[in-house]
Amino acid sequence: MSLRRPNDFGFSMGRTALAVLAFMPAFLVSGQYPGQIAKPDKGTPELRSIAVLEWTGDAGKPKASRLVPIAVLDRGELQDGGIYLARPQPLAISGEVEYELEKDGQPMGLFDIKNAGQEQGSWVGYGSWKPMPKARPAPPPQLAKIDDDVQSDVPVLHRKHHPGETPTGGTGAGAGSASGSGSGDSSASQAPPPDPDRPTLHKGGDASGNSTSTGTGTTSSTDSSSDSGQPTLHRHDSSDSSGSGSGNGAASSDDPDRPVLKKNKKQQAADIAHVDSLPDVSDPDRPRLKRGKSEGYALNVIPSLMGIPQDMQQMVAVSDAKSRPEHPWDYTWSNPDDEANMKEALEDIARNALGLNAPPAPPAPAAKKTTASKKSTKPVPPPPPPAELEGEQFRVFELAYGSGATMVLQAHTAGPLAQEKFVTLVAQPDLYGHPMVLLKNITDGAHLDETPRMRLVDAVDAMADNRGELLFELRGATQRQFALYRVLRGQAEKLFVSGGGDFGIERE
Numbered sequence: 001m002s003l004r005r006p007n008d009f010g011f012s013m014g015r016t017a018l019a020v021l022a023f024m025p026a027f028l029v030s031g032q033y034p035g036q037i038a039k040p041d042k043g044t045p046e047l048r049s050i051a052v053l054e055w056t057g058d059a060g061k062p063k064a065s066r067l068v069p070i071a072v073l074d075r076g077e078l079q080d081g082g083i084y085l086a087r088p089q090p091l092a093i094s095g096e097v098e099y100e101l102e103k104d105g106q107p108m109g110l111f112d113i114k115n116a117g118q119e120q121g122s123w124v125g126y127g128s129w130k131p132m133p134k135a136r137p138a139p140p141p142q143l144a145k146i147d148d149d150v151q152s153d154v155p156v157l158h159r160k161h162h163p164g165e166t167p168t169g170g171t172g173a174g175a176g177s178a179s180g181s182g183s184g185d186s187s188a189s190q191a192p193p194p195d196p197d198r199p200t201l202h203k204g205g206d207a208s209g210n211s212t213s214t215g216t217g218t219t220s221s222t223d224s225s226s227d228s229g230q231p232t233l234h235r236h237d238s239s240d241s242s243g244s245g246s247g248n249g250a251a252s253s254d255d256p257d258r259p260v261l262k263k264n265k266k267q268q269a270a271d272i273a274h275v276d277s278l279p280d281v282s283d284p285d286r287p288r289l290k291r292g293k294s295e296g297y298a299l300n301v302i303p304s305l306m307g308i309p310q311d312m313q314q315m316v317a318v319s320d321a322k323s324r325p326e327h328p329w330d331y332t333w334s335n336p337d338d339e340a341n342m343k344e345a346l347e348d349i350a351r352n353a354l355g356l357n358a359p360p361a362p363p364a365p366a367a368k369k370t371t372a373s374k375k376s377t378k379p380v381p382p383p384p385p386p387a388e389l390e391g392e393q394f395r396v397f398e399l400a401y402g403s404g405a406t407m408v409l410q411a412h413t414a415g416p417l418a419q420e421k422f423v424t425l426v427a428q429p430d431l432y433g434h435p436m437v438l439l440k441n442i443t444d445g446a447h448l449d450e451t452p453r454m455r456l457v458d459a460v461d462a463m464a465d466n467r468g469e470l471l472f473e474l475r476g477a478t479q480r481q482f483a484l485y486r487v488l489r490g491q492a493e494k495l496f497v498s499g500g501g502d503f504g505i506e507r508e
Helices: 172-177 180-190 246-251 338-352
Strands: 048-058 063-072 077-080 098-103 105-118 122-130 315-320 390-397 406-412 421-429 435-444 454-462 469-475 480-488 492-498
Touching: 048 098, 048 122, 048 469, 063 105, 063 480, 098 454, 105 390, 180 469, 315 454, 338 406, 338 421, 338 435, 338 454, 390 454, 406 454, 435 454, 435 492, 454 480, 469 492
Parallel strands: none
Antiparallel strands: 048 063, 048 315, 063 077, 063 122, 098 105, 098 315, 105 122, 390 406, 406 421, 421 435, 454 469, 469 480, 480 492
16 A cells, blocks of 8 residues: 655655655755755665554544654654654654554554644644554465366266166167168157147248158158148248238238337437536535635644543554564563562562652560560561552563563552652563662652653664664653663663653653
8 A cells, every 4th residue: 555645745655654755955954954855875764753642532443542753763863753854744744644553563553644733832643543454365275177188086976777778879779770761760750749839940931941851752740831720930031022921020010019129319408508506515525616715725633632631542653664574572471470570579669769668667676585484475467568559550571582571660659649659660680580670760740840750652663673662751740752762781771852852850
């Protein structure tokens, strides 16, 4: 499926496609792309756009949705998708651009951009969610053609001939004895008697020529002169007005009920110029002349998602000119108990970061030495249960084949927003089977604009190198951004932040 954009830039945007095909003057994009833009070489990588689809309602049939452009990979560098080649809308959300929706690296559907608009100063795209196209079923296997000339070993059933039955092939003794001049009499004697009501076909012409003769000169029993009551079919000859055969033709032509085929000649209407009003025309694309200001040729804006509702869901969207193989990011543990142990250890770290764990009790004073009979038998109280984590999410990724597990845990405390505390942890197992924290984000509801809350969206191959990056939403009190992190060699490195820079700094 190939989708092409109008003649604005000369780009070819195929299925998940954003590719530069023509020259663009430098003054059009001098504010956001330095240097001259020339026609790329064959070895230049094509564009790859990363975005986030946000919607409410059911997956596949959302009530409202929008697509937020994040980054565009151009010549190996990540550009801000919200302003990349904007004229006025960015290239990533231009009309007829198609995105592939992914969850854990597996395709979940397609999203076609229909229109774009601005929400709170940022560009977003509107469109429709479509299911993934289904592959055509394989054609049924064709049976091998049987050659009749080749002798087959398959047994064949034949009908058994009973005594006294006349062979169908006419090769029996009775058939062989009847030959020569008596063949006609023999066949006539064996044939069933003729049906008197059966019509007989005769060659048109003279009635005297209707009688036929056999090879011995004898007259056939079907002579029309001898059987006057038997119906006879004659050839119709309209040019012959006399003779014995002309009477039937004249009678048939004089039949008033006989159907006649004639060429239908419709009378053409006169060419008269007139104008009629069409009030009942329902074609929405029919041009109409109206008085007043022109409304332009813009698409109708699809109902959009405004703000950040509580039931909003997010999914990664990728638009690429090349079809790349699927790469699932889920990690499979060799021992299911390891996942439970890692999750329990990270939850304990998150409780300490949120201040939910009670401080350690001071050491008890040393007891005086007493005799064995006076030892205390008071039972030791069990430790209190761990505090509950609100909104806990724990996910494990394999960001590259054979790279091991990368764990992400995020949670917060209960209470009003101003009193809530948020924590996000990115960790990997160490050599001893304990979680090693690579990134820790801690903030509270009163300082979200200074230190935004990190919310995991999903893993995505942003650099088109078959390695996954972690995509986070940096959500503040009045603004938000998106950031890509690469986990490599025991470190979590920030690759890209949308919006031109961080509005907050992570703190531990």
